[in-house]
Amino acid sequence: MVKPIMKDVLFLGQKSEPATKADLQVGKDLQDTLQANRAGCVGMAANMIGVKKRVIIVNMGFVDIVMFNPALLSKDTPYETEEGCLSLTGVRKTTRYENIEVEYHDMNWKKQRQKLSGWPAQICQHELDHLEGILI
Numbered sequence: 001m002v003k004p005i006m007k008d009v010l011f012l013g014q015k016s017e018p019a020t021k022a023d024l025q026v027g028k029d030l031q032d033t034l035q036a037n038r039a040g041c042v043g044m045a046a047n048m049i050g051v052k053k054r055v056i057i058v059n060m061g062f063v064d065i066v067m068f069n070p071a072l073l074s075k076d077t078p079y080e081t082e083e084g085c086l087s088l089t090g091v092r093k094t095t096r097y098e099n100i101e102v103e104y105h106d107m108n109w110k111k112q113r114q115k116l117s118g119w120p121a122q123i124c125q126h127e128l129d130h131l132e133g134i135l136i
């Protein structure tokens with residue numbers, strides 16, 4: 001289901017709680033909501049649709065990957081960049097890492113480990129920050 005975008009910075013500033021199998025619907029809602037906001041959005045965290053759970057979605061070109069309880073295993077090669085966010089106005093400066101490795105549960109609740117570089121890695125780091133209540 002397409003959900004409205006949360007813009008309350010007090011809510012977005014809170015840390016998200018671990019997701020469980022009961023939150024699979026949240027992953028589907030993220031897929032629908034990202035699809036509906038495709039023009040201005042490449043990824044989302046669950047708190048952006050009002051759910052304080054550790055679920056994110058990352059666009060990887062042809063597919064959107066939903067990650068439950070994503071954990072950053074490694075990161076290297078920092079760089080300075082500017083980002084925007086659907087929940088905020090304008091762009092802000094931030095530091096990201098060129099290469100990362102994440103571990104997460106997928107939509108079938110299978111454990112996955114994935115290496116990301118460049119743009120998908122940047123999106124993923126932005127969404128991981130959302131889970132910690134960090135806004136760019």
Ligand SMILES: [Zn+2]
Pocket residue numbers: 084085086087126130
């Ligand atoms: Zn954002």
